[in-house]
Amino acid sequence: MIELENVYKIYRMGDSEVHALDGVSLKIEAGEWVAIVGPSGSGKSTLMNVIGCLDQPTSGSYKLDGVEVARMSDRELARVRNRKIGFVFQTFNLLPRTTALANVELPLVYAGARDRRQRAIAALERVGLGDRLHHRPNELSGGQQQRVAIARALVTNPAIILADEPTGNLDSKSGAEIMELFHRLHTEQGLTIVMVTHDPDIAAQCERVVHIRDGKIIGDERNGDRRRVPGIAEHLATPAILVPEPVATGATL
Amino acid sequence: MTIIESIRIALVSLSANKLRSALTMLGIIIGVAAVIALMGVGRGAQQAIDRQINSMGTNLIFVSPGAVNQGGVRSSQGSAQTLTYDDAVALATSGLSAVAAVAPEVRTFGQAVYMGNNVNTQIVGVTPEYETVRNYRVQAGEFINAGNVTARSTVAVIGANIVTTLFNGEDPIGQTIRINNVGFKVIGVLEAKGGGGFGNQDDQILVPLTTVNARLQRGNFRGSNLVSQISVQATDAGQINLAIQQVSELLRERHKIRFEDDFTVRSQQDLLSTANQITGVLTLFLGGVAGISLLVGGIGIMNIMLVSVTERTREIGIRKAIGATRNNILAQFLTEATVLSICGGLIGIAAGAVIARIISSAPIGGTLVLNSVVGMDSILLATLFATAVGLFFGIYPAYRAASLNPIDALRYE
Numbered sequence: 001m002i003e004l005e006n007v008y009k010i011y012r013m014g015d016s017e018v019h020a021l022d023g024v025s026l027k028i029e030a031g032e033w034v035a036i037v038g039p040s041g042s043g044k045s046t047l048m049n050v051i052g053c054l055d056q057p058t059s060g061s062y063k064l065d066g067v068e069v070a071r072m073s074d075r076e077l078a079r080v081r082n083r084k085i086g087f088v089f090q091t092f093n094l095l096p097r098t099t100a101l102a103n104v105e106l107p108l109v110y111a112g113a114r115d116r117r118q119r120a121i122a123a124l125e126r127v128g129l130g131d132r133l134h135h136r137p138n139e140l141s142g143g144q145q146q147r148v149a150i151a152r153a154l155v156t157n158p159a160i161i162l163a164d165e166p167t168g169n170l171d172s173k174s175g176a177e178i179m180e181l182f183h184r185l186h187t188e189q190g191l192t193i194v195m196v197t198h199d200p201d202i203a204a205q206c207e208r209v210v211h212i213r214d215g216k217i218i219g220d221e222r223n224g225d226r227r228r229v230p231g232i233a234e235h236l237a238t239p240a241i242l243v244p245e246p247v248a249t250g251a252t253l
Numbered sequence: 254m255t256i257i258e259s260i261r262i263a264l265v266s267l268s269a270n271k272l273r274s275a276l277t278m279l280g281i282i283i284g285v286a287a288v289i290a291l292m293g294v295g296r297g298a299q300q301a302i303d304r305q306i307n308s309m310g311t312n313l314i315f316v317s318p319g320a321v322n323q324g325g326v327r328s329s330q331g332s333a334q335t336l337t338y339d340d341a342v343a344l345a346t347s348g349l350s351a352v353a354a355v356a357p358e359v360r361t362f363g364q365a366v367y368m369g370n371n372v373n374t375q376i377v378g379v380t381p382e383y384e385t386v387r388n389y390r391v392q393a394g395e396f397i398n399a400g401n402v403t404a405r406s407t408v409a410v411i412g413a414n415i416v417t418t419l420f421n422g423e424d425p426i427g428q429t430i431r432i433n434n435v436g437f438k439v440i441g442v443l444e445a446k447g448g449g450g451f452g453n454q455d456d457q458i459l460v461p462l463t464t465v466n467a468r469l470q471r472g473n474f475r476g477s478n479l480v481s482q483i484s485v486q487a488t489d490a491g492q493i494n495l496a497i498q499q500v501s502e503l504l505r506e507r508h509k510i511r512f513e514d515d516f517t518v519r520s521q522q523d524l525l526s527t528a529n530q531i532t533g534v535l536t537l538f539l540g541g542v543a544g545i546s547l548l549v550g551g552i553g554i555m556n557i558m559l560v561s562v563t564e565r566t567r568e569i570g571i572r573k574a575i576g577a578t579r580n581n582i583l584a585q586f587l588t589e590a591t592v593l594s595i596c597g598g599l600i601g602i603a604a605g606a607v608i609a610r611i612i613s614s615a616p617i618g619g620t621l622v623l624n625s626v627v628g629m630d631s632i633l634l635a636t637l638f639a640t641a642v643g644l645f646f647g648i649y650p651a652y653r654a655a656s657l658n659p660i661d662a663l664r665y666e
Contacts, residue, residue, distance in 0.1 A: 049660055052574070054573075054659045054660050054663070074578060074579050075579075075580075078573070078576050078577060078578040078579075078581075079578075081574060081575065082575065087575065089663070093571045093574070093663065094571075095568055097269050098265070106572070106575060107575040107576050109258055109262075110575065110576040110578075110581060111576060152575065153575075156576070
């Protein structure tokens with residue numbers, strides 16, 4: 001589904017060149033839950049932006065569902081961001097002075113959807129905020145704001161959720177709640193989730209961890225498949241699944 | 254995304270910054286109000302002048318003496334002494350088909366005295382036809398009759414303003430006023446015509462034409478039968494051109510002219526169009542001055558929109574990340590600018606109409622009433638102009654917003 005091949009992203013700062021991405025090749029299949037881990041300045045956010053079609057690589061090929069992103073027009077890119085990808089940011093990035101409901105409706109406005117209100121309400125109910133529809137961001141806690149952001153990412157039924165340090169600005173309790181929410185979305189709906197983080201505990205909860213440093217992928221390991229398998233759904237839905245298995249996560253950090 | 258959706262988004266963002274939106278709008282409000290009010294005043298002036306010209310009578314042609322051309326030196330219009338009372342009589346009696354009535358007049362200035370009061374004013378020598386041709390109405394007493402003209406009687410019909418200046422409201426009929434030391438018996442008072450400016454028709458004193466030439470004129474004019482102007486009334490509006498032709502031919506024949514006319518013929522329409530030209534320029538000038546303030550208002554919109562784009566860089570980034578296209582962002586900011594300017598325009602139209610009304614109610618110079626006219630066309634023009642200003646000055650900030658890179662926009666603090 002996501003296919004990067006030899007992707008470079010080079011920024012020019014005065015005379016020197018910064019290789020934010022230095023020949024990255026990565027393949028992510030539908031339904032995977034991938035953590036991209038690396039220290040700050042390692043290029044993980046740039047990689048995220050490229051995957052999210054917010055940024056274009058300097059060279060190399062990025063195919064999304066088999067379509068070369070570099071050949072897409074501004075309109076097509078906007079459509080991809082609207083329909084295929086849902087963003088969740090570290091700083092939530094909700095529109096201030098706008099109710100939760102209006103924030104969640106916004107992607108549907110740009111999509112030109114009809115039953116916007118119902119769909120937005122449904123999305124907010126899915127993240128457990130059915131009783132906070134008309135609250136503005138400054139009337140919500142950080143965890144609640146992030147859940148509004150997740151509802152906004154979900155409302156157009158995208159195939160991929162891109163989350164950039166989604167728990168970075170939250171206390172550990174709300175952070176755990178948000179992670180639980182991601183688990184549920186992943187297991188129940190088979191959403192592909194790509195999550196940037198520098199927190200080993202968070203990475204440990206993902207199925208696959210990609211380590212990146214200085215714009216290069218230096219490690220790619222699997223924690224085991226947590227996708228929902230028919231028949232053992234009940235077992236997988238238990239909180240026990242949230243306990244990370246003893247794997248060598250974070251060792252490279 | 255529909256237009257209604259864009260407008261809704263624009264209204265939400267504008268109401269988030271109410272004071273700033275209101276101040277921005279104020280620039281447009283003042284501009285549009287000034288355009289509406291000043292154009293209304295200009296129109297009012299035009300109509301006032303039109304009314305005055307039309308009050309002179311209907312279907313009129315004015316014949317006046319031409320310029321003296323002596324040894325190649327041409328004096329001013331009307332300086333020639335070529336038009337006589339006999340010409341007027343001939344015009345009236347030659348059976349010209351397009352001519353309904355002829356009213357010659359001779360004008361001079363004189364000092365009128367009654368008791369302790371005096372006034373320097375225009376003395377007009379007229380014949381009985383003057384009353385109907387020039388559309389005068391006698392309010393009290395009677396107009397000059399044919400007998401007065403033949404007898405060179407010392408009788409006078411005075412304008413409405415003279416009654417107040419000379420008689421302090423006392424009944425003037427039958428009283429004697431002295432004009433240039435000649436006693437005149439007041440036989441009538443004219444109804445006020447209104448109007449103002451030069452040669453106010455209510456400030457005149459009318460006396461028999463022959464009396465002016467015999468007793469009031471000085472120097473060469475004394476005892477002559479020259480006239481200052483002959484007003485000719487055409488049988489109807491369609492006959493005016495024919496009347497001009499007939500009058501000119503007859504006068505050329507009488508004056509034995511082969512090359513250049515020694516008289517000029519102008520129709521009332523000529524006067525009207527000249528006056529309209531002047532007031533048109535005036536209106537345009539006023540509108541232009543007001544237009545400048547509208548332009549300044551537009552620059553204010555641009556300024557605020559640019560600030561707003563910078564301030565909301567992050568918002569633009571978020572919108573782009575969740576699927577807004579360049580055009581969506583462009584439309585959003587353009588709509589904001591246009592909503593600002595249209596709202597400002599509508600308020601401005603209302604304010605302008607109120608100002609125009611206030612100006613109307615204030616009397617300007619005597620009896621002249623300036624009924625400013627706020628026409629549908631100036632309202633339409635102002636609305637269109639305001640919208641255009643919003644679009645024009647909104648395009649650049651909107652373009653800046655639309656071309657922001659979503660990454661940079663999201664990182665913006």
